[in-house]
Amino acid sequence: MRTIVVGLGNPILSDDRAGLAAAQILEKLLQDQPDIDIVLDTCGGLRLMELLLGYDRALILDAIVTGNPPGTVHLLPADAIASQRSASAHDVNLTTALIMGRQAGGNLPDDDHIHYIGIEAEDIQTFSEECTPAVSNAILEAVSLALHELGLDPVLIESAEFDPSNYPIRGF
Amino acid sequence: MQRISIDPITRLEGHGKIDIFLDEQGNVADAYLQIPELRGFERFCVGRPAEDMPNLTNRICGVCPEAHHMASTKALDALFHVDPPPTAKKLRELFYSIFYATDHTTHFYALAGPDFVMGPDAPKAERNILGVIKKVGMDIAGKVLKMRHDGHHLIKMMGGRPVHPNWGLPGGVSRGITEEQREEIERLGLDAVEFAKFSLQLFTDIVLGNPDYVSMVTSDEFTHNTYNMGTVDENNCVNFYDGHIRVVGPDGQEHARYLPGEYQDYVEERVEPWSYLKFPYLKKVGWKGFTDGVDSGVYKATPLSRLNAADGMATPLAQAEYERMYDTLGGKPVQHTLATHWARLVELQYAAEHWVELARDPDITGDNFRVLPTETPTEGVGCVEAPRGTLTHHYTTDERGILTKVNLIVGTTNNNAAINMSVKKAAKGLIKSGKVISDGLLNQVEMAFRAYDPCMACATHTLPGQLPMEVRLRNPEGEVLTTYKQNLT
Numbered sequence: 001m002r003t004i005v006v007g008l009g010n011p012i013l014s015d016d017r018a019g020l021a022a023a024q025i026l027e028k029l030l031q032d033q034p035d036i037d038i039v040l041d042t043c044g045g046l047r048l049m050e051l052l053l054g055y056d057r058a059l060i061l062d063a064i065v066t067g068n069p070p071g072t073v074h075l076l077p078a079d080a081i082a083s084q085r086s087a088s089a090h091d092v093n094l095t096t097a098l099i100m101g102r103q104a105g106g107n108l109p110d111d112d113h114i115h116y117i118g119i120e121a122e123d124i125q126t127f128s129e130e131c132t133p134a135v136s137n138a139i140l141e142a143v144s145l146a147l148h149e150l151g152l153d154p155v156l157i158e159s160a161e162f163d164p165s166n167y168p169i170r171g172f
Numbered sequence: 173m174q175r176i177s178i179d180p181i182t183r184l185e186g187h188g189k190i191d192i193f194l195d196e197q198g199n200v201a202d203a204y205l206q207i208p209e210l211r212g213f214e215r216f217c218v219g220r221p222a223e224d225m226p227n228l229t230n231r232i233c234g235v236c237p238e239a240h241h242m243a244s245t246k247a248l249d250a251l252f253h254v255d256p257p258p259t260a261k262k263l264r265e266l267f268y269s270i271f272y273a274t275d276h277t278t279h280f281y282a283l284a285g286p287d288f289v290m291g292p293d294a295p296k297a298e299r300n301i302l303g304v305i306k307k308v309g310m311d312i313a314g315k316v317l318k319m320r321h322d323g324h325h326l327i328k329m330m331g332g333r334p335v336h337p338n339w340g341l342p343g344g345v346s347r348g349i350t351e352e353q354r355e356e357i358e359r360l361g362l363d364a365v366e367f368a369k370f371s372l373q374l375f376t377d378i379v380l381g382n383p384d385y386v387s388m389v390t391s392d393e394f395t396h397n398t399y400n401m402g403t404v405d406e407n408n409c410v411n412f413y414d415g416h417i418r419v420v421g422p423d424g425q426e427h428a429r430y431l432p433g434e435y436q437d438y439v440e441e442r443v444e445p446w447s448y449l450k451f452p453y454l455k456k457v458g459w460k461g462f463t464d465g466v467d468s469g470v471y472k473a474t475p476l477s478r479l480n481a482a483d484g485m486a487t488p489l490a491q492a493e494y495e496r497m498y499d500t501l502g503g504k505p506v507q508h509t510l511a512t513h514w515a516r517l518v519e520l521q522y523a524a525e526h527w528v529e530l531a532r533d534p535d536i537t538g539d540n541f542r543v544l545p546t547e548t549p550t551e552g553v554g555c556v557e558a559p560r561g562t563l564t565h566h567y568t569t570d571e572r573g574i575l576t577k578v579n580l581i582v583g584t585t586n587n588n589a590a591i592n593m594s595v596k597k598a599a600k601g602l603i604k605s606g607k608v609i610s611d612g613l614l615n616q617v618e619m620a621f622r623a624y625d626p627c628m629a630c631a632t633h634t635l636p637g638q639l640p641m642e643v644r645l646r647n648p649e650g651e652v653l654t655t656y657k658q659n660l661t
Contacts, residue, residue: 050321096300
């Protein structure tokens with residue numbers, strides 16, 4: 001099953017980088033998994049849909065704001081969030097984009113095979129290269145949940161050599 | 173005074189909040205759009221090497237990072253006192269034309285199209301791109317996605333990364349293109365020219381063929397007689413990448429024509445206590461409040477403004493469409509906000525044609541694409557036309573090139589005053605003596621500012637994905653009488 005793991009976020013906007021950090025850890029852990037591609041991006045809507053073309057399964061990691069305590073990790077089905085991620089009124093949401101993509105003949109994962117892992121953010125409006133403490137501490141939990149969703153052993157995390165509380169995201 | 177608030181769920185979601193104040197008779201007294209602003213960007217930048225800025229600033233915005241990358245790169249040219257060679261300038265402009273064609277396509281089909289193709293009064297469930305596809309035909313989905321795919325593919329090929337390029341350097345770019353790449357760019361550019369023609373024909377058939385739409389576009393509710401700003405080349409034709417910034421008045425006469433580095437002589441930034449976003453206005457005219465006319469310094473910087481500020485388009489098909497638009501709408505300047513969508517398609521045509529022109533330029537595959545800076549950095553301003561308006565980056569450094577000051581005027585900020593005026597007019601047309609048309613109000617107020625394609629904040633979260641708004645009708649004591657909701661659970 002060809003799988004794409006997408007880490008979304010802005011690496012210079014505090015907790016908005018949480019999804020990117022989790023995906024980069026997964027990239028390191030899953031480098032020997034030929035059927036799993038890890039992508040880091042900042043997009044939503046049409047572009048996010050376009051990233052999923054050609055895959056059978058998608059897992060999307062992102063910061064989220066639902067009003068729960070910062071650091072809460074959510075597992076959500078495809079239709080639970082119409083993630084848009086562009087803050088202008090400029091794009092369509094992912095649900096609409098997926099329908100459009102399928103109408104255009106695109107090979108996209110079924111909704112049953114698209115899941116989100118959302119890390120509840122505290123601050124996504126201040127420019128900073130660090131997450132707030134509660135969110136930093138939740139990144140490994142999100143990674144563990146992702147591994148579980150991918151049918152892999154979360155014990156992989158224990159062998160990783162990094163400090164997730166301030167994981168350097170490459171480039172900006 | 174009564175108050176109606178059109179609110180997002182929370183400020184964190186990156187959307188604007190609209191407050192509409194009613195007088196004792198229940199008519200609109202005032203309306204304001206408040207836009208949440210990301211915090212601390214200047215503080216974040218100061219102390220870093222200026223060369224970081226093209227890669228840093230393209231992370232400000234999730235919608236038009238390519239525009240920030242280009243304005244920032246040009247600011248570095250000025251800061252390091254270096255003039256890129258012709259091949260570098262042409263490569264940048266080629267890249268930028270591809271970005272423009274891609275961006276304008278998304279806006280028209282995903283955002284503006286539904287209002288016109290489906291009509292502003294169509295049921296909400298149909299007023300989206302899927303409704304457009306259903307009405308126009310399944311082929312349109314494939315055409316739009318191909319256009320986007322081609323654009324993103326070429327942006328990645330030239331810029332080094334999809335969406336967030338890491339290509340621009342002071343004095344040029346980091347790599348050129350091969351003949352094989354040039355051929356592909358030209359081939360896909362020819363497809364883009366055809367796609368632009370198709371889009372303009374679609375607009376002609378559906379919008380111009382419907383007297384109700386034409387009447388809506390030209391209605392007073394969606395008209396503001398302000399100044400217009402845009403970048404022009406040496407022939408006063410629209411240019412997205414470089415040139416003089418030209419401002420024309422409500423009477424169509426030239427008010428100013430200046431180089432980016434002179435912007436502070438012409439544009440002043442005003443702060444209002446109720447808004448995080450500044451309100452730029454024309455310094456030599458002055459701030460007279462949220463009003464239009466020749467005595468008010470309020471200006472617009474949109475696709476339509478660029479056409480108004482220019483004398484024409486530099487490519488033949490776009491020039492023909494430019495003339496057709498002004499002939500249809502009664503000459504220059506056109507001040508109807510909703511005509512911005514038409515202007516955007518004229519620009520799409522120009523971007524595609526210019527893309528092909530540059531791909532055919534003999535210099536474009538040259539290997540002299542960077543001049544190394546040797547001067548001590550001081551201060552630099554870089555401007556481009558972002559799809560949403562004139563974008564200005566202004567940096568000051570110490571002698572080591574470490575940033576000491578950063579100022580940006582982004583596309584949407586230019587239009588802040590005009591957007592507020594548009595929201596107020598739309599609300600006035602829809603709220604009479606306290607009678608509110610709920611869905612019509614929400615959509616037509618949205619239409620009023622959607623034409624500007626505003627970026628309200630960058631790369632923040634917009635759950636649940638549609639513009640969530642809440643309208644609260646308040647009595648003079650501030651008590652909520654009625655609540656209307658859109659996209660709220």
